[in-house]
Amino acid sequence: MTARRVRDSHAGGIRLRQVRDLPRIRVAEPVVGMNSDPQQCSRSCTASNTTLFVVNLYAMKRGLSPFISCLVALAINAAAIPAGAQNNNPKPKTTQGTSRKQTQGTTTQAKAKPSPRAVASPPRRSSAEKTTPKGNESLQQRALAIQRRAIVVDTHNDITTPMTNDDFDLGGDPPVPYRTNIERMKKGGLNAIFFSLYIKPWYVKNGGAARRTLDMIDSVYRAVERHPNELMLANSAADIRRAKFQFKIACLMGIEGGHAIENSLPTLREFYRLGVRYMTLTWNNTNDWADARGDNTHNGLTDFGREVVREMNRLGMLVDISHVSDKTMSDVLDVSKAPVIASHSSARALSNVQRNIPDDLLKRIAKNGGVVQVNFYSLFVDQKTVAPQADARGEKLRAQQEALSTKYANDPERLAEESDKLEAQYPLPPLPISKLIDHIDHIVEVAGIDHVGLGPDFDGANDFPQGARDVSMLPNITVELLKRGYSEQDIQKILGGNFLRVFSQAEMVARKMSRTISGGGSTRRINR
Ligand SMILES: [Zn+2]
Numbered sequence: 235m236t237a238r239r240v241r242d243s244h245a246g247g248i249r250l251r252q253v254r255d256l257p258r259i260r261v262a263e264p265v266v267g268m269n270s271d272p273q274q275c276s277r278s279c280t281a282s283n284t285t286l287f288v289v290n291l292y293a294m295k296r297g298l299s300p301f302i303s304c305l306v307a308l309a310i311n312a313a314a315i316p317a318g319a320q321n322n323n324p325k326p327k328t329t330q331g332t333s334r335k336q337t338q339g340t341t342t343q344a345k346a347k348p349s350p351r352a353v354a355s356p357p358r359r360s361s362a363e364k365t366t367p368k369g370n371e372s373l374q375q376r377a378l379a380i381q382r383r384a385i386v387v388d389t390h391n392d393i394t395t396p397m398t399n400d401d402f403d404l405g406g407d408p409p410v411p412y413r414t415n416i417e418r419m420k421k422g423g424l425n426a427i428f429f430s431l432y433i434k435p436w437y438v439k440n441g442g443a444a445r446r447t448l449d450m451i452d453s454v455y456r457a458v459e460r461h462p463n464e465l466m467l468a469n470s471a472a473d474i475r476r477a478k479f480q481f482k483i484a485c486l487m488g489i490e491g492g493h494a495i496e497n498s499l500p501t502l503r504e505f506y507r508l509g510v511r512y513m514t515l516t517w518n519n520t521n522d523w524a525d526a527r528g529d530n531t532h533n534g535l536t537d538f539g540r541e542v543v544r545e546m547n548r549l550g551m552l553v554d555i556s557h558v559s560d561k562t563m564s565d566v567l568d569v570s571k572a573p574v575i576a577s578h579s580s581a582r583a584l585s586n587v588q589r590n591i592p593d594d595l596l597k598r599i600a601k602n603g604g605v606v607q608v609n610f611y612s613l614f615v616d617q618k619t620v621a622p623q624a625d626a627r628g629e630k631l632r633a634q635q636e637a638l639s640t641k642y643a644n645d646p647e648r649l650a651e652e653s654d655k656l657e658a659q660y661p662l663p664p665l666p667i668s669k670l671i672d673h674i675d676h677i678v679e680v681a682g683i684d685h686v687g688l689g690p691d692f693d694g695a696n697d698f699p700q701g702a703r704d705v706s707m708l709p710n711i712t713v714e715l716l717k718r719g720y721s722e723q724d725i726q727k728i729l730g731g732n733f734l735r736v737f738s739q740a741e742m743v744a745r746k747m748s749r750t751i752s753g754g755g756s757t758r759r760i761n762r
């Protein structure tokens with residue numbers, strides 16, 4: 235989660251949510267849907283008829299046994315791949331791009347070297363240029379075909395909050411201002427989702443951080459039990475692949491805020507046993523063993539913090555460095571034996587907020603073998619444009635927000651909910667999606683194509699770029715990447731391949747370090 239709780243990410247303004255006027259958004263922002271009517275696809279997608287069948291099976295799968303589904307999928311995928319979209323774009327595999335063109339007025343480069351990626355692609359269009367309807371259609375079909383073959387992973391989604399607070403059922407329409415449900419996940423071609431277990435700092439002061447984490451874990455189990463034909467609990471990279479072949483969405487969990495473990499390594503292990511597969515070491519609050527972004531209480535990680543990282547390595551729980559200070563990131567990169575992730579952070583060179591990652595650390599993450607999952611939240615995409623708007627909105631709503639804070643001082647969940655609803659009435663003007671894609675380009679340029687992925691922060695943030703506002707719109711990312719000349723191979727890495735590689739490597743490191751979960755693990759706790 236980011237925006238809803240990021241009031242301190244920019245100059246003091248209280249941040250607001252966008253209006254979640256879902257039907258209107260659907261009309262205003264055409265989305266390349268994954269489970270759309272096959273009729274819409276009739277003209278240009280003969281090559282992907284077989285894969286369309288896969289998608290239709292997705293809808294029909296109730297009657298099929300997983301085993302048969304698996305066999306059919308394997309056969310169909312094997313048949314579909316050679317006929318796929320990449321044939322239209324025989325681009326040599328160029329991974330490390332040089333800088334591309336002039337970027338929009340952000341803090342970054344004014345370099346204008348053409349990208350090898352763009353040079354190798356069909357005639358390059360500036361983002362302002364319109365494609366012909368026919369060109370657009372074939373681009374969208376290619377994007378859909380790629381999306382179907384890829385394993386698409388969202389590493390940070392905060393729909394878990396209403397699932398826990400209001401028992402929101404993912405099979406229904408999400409309550410305002412939330413946007414995630416199963417239908418949209420399918421439409422977006424999502425194969426795996428990390429439900430964020432975001433634990434507010436309130437629980438540090440008032441107690442109950444670990445219990446809140448357990449409550450959130452329960453909500454994820456409930457969702458999977460409610461929808462066994464569509465969702466599957468996943469604990470490993472292999473589980474994610476298995477879910478794909480069973481036409482199910484893999485459900486995983488990541489803790490956001492290391493204070494959840496209440497300073498206990500045994501508690502960390504309990505969360506691992508329950509299925510938690512990453513932990514963001516801090517949220518925006520520094521805890522007893524790691525500094526959060528912009529803070530320097532401990533000068534990075536304490537000794538106990540280092541032990542937490544080593545224990546996570548031993549378990550095979552991914553170490554997430556979103557939200558932490560630069561020095562904490564640096565310390566983690568010194569200590570971690572496994573590749574790390576930034577589950578929802580973007581590039582600081584393009585949007586100067588502390589939640590984003592500076593170039594020197596992007597390079598170190600690449601060296602470590604890790605991956606940066608780009609956050610879509612508008613402020614993190616373009617701070618220069620968005621911060622003044624968000625500040626003005628915060629000022630406008632200050633009195634009302636303060637009244638809510640007083641009213642719900644002892645009920646942090648209700649406070650956040652009411653605050654979100656208020657903010658939802660005042661959306662900011664959306665950014666163009668090209669500004670988001672610039673972050674992917676930048677990370678590819680600085681860290682390499684093997685170190686970038688998607689961690690949109692849907693339902694944890696308020697304002698998102700046009701065409702990238704909820705999980706159903708993920709195919710639009712693929713369309714934009716195709717426009718910029720990315721090959722299918724590279725797009726598959728970005729959509730989830732890179733994350734899967736990192737996840738598998740972390741599992742291998744764990745297997746080498748220990749055979750059991752408690753095994754030689756430390757029982758260290760900080761008792762206060
Ligand atoms: Zn967050």
